Amino acid sequence: SQQGEEDPQALSIQEGENATMNCSYKTSINNLQWYRQNSGRGLVHLILIRSNEREKHSGRLRVTLDTSKKSSSLLITASRAADTASYFCATDPNTGGFKTIFGAGTRLFVKA
């Protein structure tokens, strides 16, 4: 079963608005990562937050992590049409393995 589950599955907003995507996972983790994928392309890493961190910023991105609720959120502020893409959360379980578990993704559409 999927470790990460994103919510919502799809999101449509106007340019300039903020976009919030949520991710829930099931097992204890070492870290949680967010990736972006433009249509038909490979994934690009956006930000990594470790299990002992609660919040992290990178430019217009803000990620929070609540390990007690096993959830994370990605906030994109002042969205642009170029932010249109699919966004995936991924977790590294702390079971000592080499796998990263990806969720099904949120498709974000930013209207100009």
Added chain:
Amino acid sequence: SQTIHQWPATLVQPVGSPLSLECTVEGTSNPNLYWYRQAAGRGLQLLFYSVGIGQISSEVPQNLSASRPQDRQFILSSKKLLLSDSGFYLCAWRPTSGGEQFFGPGTRLTVL
């Protein structure tokens, strides 16, 4: 800097034909290597991963196999393709220390 290559970019193959997709990484040594498949509009399904030459771990029993003949080369193969093998195949690497993954551009495979 590190670079990951995948080829071909697109492939159309008849049912029952063989498959060979190649992935190479430059600029790093002893990476962990991964093959994923992505159905249209869906998340990533981990197919195989490798932590060293000749070391392959299979995640999903299926019609595919993987090999790592060299440190920075990862090959995905099939002897006889099925219709259900159609999809977007992504190769990725990450350092043995863990963290983010770096993805190739992907191969769009259509089996007819």
